[in-house]
Amino acid sequence: MVRSRGSARVSDLAAELEVSVVTARRDVEELARAGKLRRGHGVARSLDSVARAQAPRSAPSHGAGDAAVALVVPERHTYLYETMHGARTVLDAAGIRVALHITPQATGAERPLVERALADGARGLLIAPRWRTVAEEEAGHAWLAGLDVPTVLMERRPPRGSALHAMDSVCSDHWYGMRLAVDHLVSLGHRRIVLAARDDSPTARALRSAFAGIAGGLEEIEDWSVVLSASSSEAADGAAGPAERQGTGDGGGPVTGEGLARLLREHDFTAAVLHGDVDALMLVQQLADSGVRVPQDCSVVAYDDVVAAFGSTPLTAVAPPKAAVGRVAAELLVQRLSRPGAPPQRTELLPTLQIRGSAQDLASDRSTV
Structure with missing residues (x-):
């Protein structure tokens, strides 16, 4: 930095x-x-x-590093900081100076940062917009599409037909990641699963949609539900969509450990997928306070794998290829800087599942939740 x-x-x-x-x-x-x-x-x-x-003062400057590439990531977003470090390894090796910009949490904060970076001479842009709501995301499409420097989106996949459909992007395949989580729980005998997920980023919304589609389409799943895992969402569309309501449905507001324990008891859910890691660790602690043990009473798979391994109960977690997303995005931007007319690319990288023991076979000894 x-x-x-x-x-x-x-x-x-x-x-x-x-x-x-x-x-x-x-x-x-x-x-x-x-x-x-x-x-x-x-x-x-x-x-x-x-x-x-x-x-x-008269000494001239030389080298590729004289014109920087702007790297824009949200404030206090550990997940994307790993992506940022992956990108920097490539840009440093290419001799390209990086101008790092940390976006505050205010709505629309990316645009003035990007405009300032371009005014300072940035010749390319790597960006992971926060986009807390669908409306905020749509508002960001127009001005990003109008940029006149090579730009690569990181961990963001614009919808088909949008103004950014043809912009270079590199992201994790979060549908595949959610399928890994659900398949793991199903393989352990779980048939009643709840997702507690955020709804304040494109990734969170993709995970909620993926879970609804996967759980609703598997014959093995007897019942499922989606609840909001954190209160920081500013999304006007924060309630579950129609597809999500095919299951038990969510309660409208953010769930606490006590509320999640009550949902587990009322609907006999035996497993939960929790997004993101910090929320997952907090919910697991709160579940314990409510008398629900992980994994004995409820098996858990976290999503993000930033801090999941460090809980008192290390959490099995889906690990998106965070650093690899940054590296591939930076490699693509370096190519764009040398070959501006090349066709745009939309790249998805596959997450992995890190098994640590917070999910167990349903046939194991289990107290009534």
Whole structure:
């Protein structure tokens, strides 16, 4: 991050990486000792920026890194930070300087950041828009389609026929990821499954739709339901759609561990898919407080696999290829910069399932939920 910006305040690094200032300062000191950056009073500076500051004013600049590529990801989104790091490895190897832009949570915050980056001379763009609602996503299509620099969408798949249908994009195949989760639970004998998922991003909406289609289409599934897993959704379309209501349906508002435990008891659900990881870990803790044990009383598969392995009960999780999405997107952008007229590409990468023991065979000893 320091290399891409030239300099950064330690407090800003701590906030964006979601660590304490003490941790960020300690890491900056370690990098300074290793000769990878320079420390100042509360500021970290890249060696390149220090060299440029010390060079004679008449010294010309050289190299591909003089014109940056803008990399835009949402604030406090650990999942997409892994994608960001994957992209940077490719761009750094190509000698292309990265200008990182962190999008705040305000609606429409991407556009002014992108316009500023282009005004500063960015010659390409990698972007993962937040798009909390369908309306916000549709509003973003028009201005993104009008950009005059090579642009690759990361973890976003515009609908067919939209203004961005022909824009380069690289994302995870979340339908396949959800199928991995459901098939795993079905293979363990579970026939009554609930999905607790967010609804404040294109990924969350894709997962809800995928689960409804998969669970509703499998003869083995006797009953299913979709509930909202977090209260941070601003989506006006946050309630379950018609396809989701084919199951037990959701209760309208975000579910707590107590509410999820009640749903499990009332409908004899034996398994749950939980999106995302942080919500999953919190719900598992709250289920325990309500007397529901994982996996003895309820088998759980999380979705995202950012922190799922670190719970007191390590969670089996679907792991989208986060870093690979960033790498492939960056490789595609590098190609676009050298061959602007090449046909657009829409690439999907397959998630994997990481089994850790939070889901067990239904035939195992199980208390009444």
